[in-house]
Amino acid sequence: MITVENLSKSFWGNTGPVVAIDDVTLDVPTGTITGVVGPSGSGKSTLARLVALQERPDSGVIRVDGFNTAALDPRRLRAARRRIGVVTQGDLLPQRTAAGNIALPLEQAGVDGPQRREKVGKLLDLIGLTDKAARYPDTLTDGQRARVEVARALVGDPGLLLADDPTRSLDSDGAAGVLTVLDRARAELGATVLVVTSDAGVVRRIADDVVLLEDGKVTESGNLLSLVQDSASQVARTLLPSIDVPKGATAGYDRVAEVVLIGFAAVGALLPEATARFGSTISVIGGGLTRVGETPVARFLLGVNGGWADQSLTWIAERGGVVRPQVGLARTVAA
Template sequence: MITVENLSKTFQGDSGPVVALRDVTLDVPTGTITGVVGPTGSGKSTLARLLALQERPDSGVIRVDGYNTSGLDPRRLRAARRRIGVVRHGDLLAQRTAAGNIALPLEQAGVDGPQRREKVGRLLDLIGMTDKAAHYPEALSPGQLARVEVARALVGEPGLLLADDPTAGLDTDGAAGVLTVLDRARAELGATVLLATPDAGVVRRVADDVALLTDGQVTESGHLLSLIQDPTSAVAQALLPEVDAPKALRARHERLAEVVLVGFAAVGALLPEATSRFGTAISVVGGGMTRIGETPVARFLLGLSGAQADSALGWIAERGGKVAAHDAAPRQLVACA
């Protein structure tokens, strides 16, 4: 477990002090991918550097497995840094192959040839590039280069992997490949991953936990699937489909309700069963479906007609759906369950 407690960091800018982080508190659970999402300038890169122990905070504490890293002597600090892998962009050596770039940290550490080859081979398999081992950077696509950068960060078997905007500048396929590698690093190597990104879609794809960073402050954090079930959550607003619908379409229904459904069973079965059980006509007026990792999640604006519409909504809520009711001529959102 990595714990950040009341972390603050200020830099001296051209026109005076610039506050990068303000009193940030955050847990990064062991064996998870934690996504830190926020716009440019929100403090994501500063937080990543502090967690990599490359810089010291002005105040606050970073604890790794309960140990306060600010109290480490130089020797123990170097040892702690070796347990942290940092994905570095754009500094693969042009004169080295993909395998050679991955092997470089092992060579510098004096690891013998057979052990180096074994480790590099495992990582090439992890990133799906065994057939590209002998290719030089100029022959690789941007997505492949990014995967090699992740592999090189993993070669020391770090407990914590830091990836600061690892999908920047990549096309859809390239970004998907990098995120798959990060997910495999967590699942197969047991690495704890902290992923900083401005792209909420990246978090939706691979994160277990999430923190929203705005102007150097954490405005919301927690387990992703828990947060998205709260329609008022900033995470839900950022990651789930919008539920807007024309007024004319809304007016066709006696009742309107916003519903969040999580999981295959809920998304596939609750609405049809509620329709049958309560004799209520239920239509999807707005919203849509997405996936959080491999879990389907629906956020619908429902239109309901029938004497038992409220009972149908209550029944959906009792079975795990998150329901918020609207009037057909919309007024303020009121929590139903």
């Protein structure tokens, strides 16, 4: 759907040119949710404007459905922009109801009344606000207004839905509601979703793929569940529970290992079964549980005691656990 190739963009600042995007290449796979995450100033919003075709890059190519947008004439460029739904924030018209705000692009496009009402009704159901159709924006919560803005971006059946920091300034309930709507847009409408955010929790909650952006450059990208299994991955360090243990907490164990477990079966059963099978004592020294989408993921620092400590860890690894022995943190196992 969207392919970005060697994209660069600079602006003039007080001291000269400032590079916002530097040779960025990425794919947004069709039918997925891709999260672009990075700190403030990393170039995320600039990248979002470029992908939305709201600005032109200094160099590089943006392809929409395989077409190089730089080579499109004005008419075809407008058509390409219509294929991209952009979620705005704080842009609802106060004098129009929730339904009226969603319907506005359809009215501007000349869609007749019955078709508008049918389309708006389906989107109100998608965002869970059918009962708020006649409410005005100032009577809705921040989270509800944000969901209306998502619905308005979806009203033209875009192939790509682009949301730049969609949970900014929302409380936890409001943010969860918006992320649920983005997930439903992908699952029920078949939209490809690109979410740009500084909140790693947003990526962990809904993304299939992730792009890590720093200082305008892509430093890491790929399938999210694959990256969290990679010990060298910065995404894994960012998204998985941290392991903070007091000094001396690892003393007294035959083996100490960091273990990442993915999936209900692994998280719920591998450690108890290894204990029962090998007679080892397995203790969780640090770490914790989280979820990547709907998949539970655990990152633990384990202390293992018993003559079969090595075999216990090997058995866990053979069944899908990612095991990283901590050298120098364990005593020698007795024969």
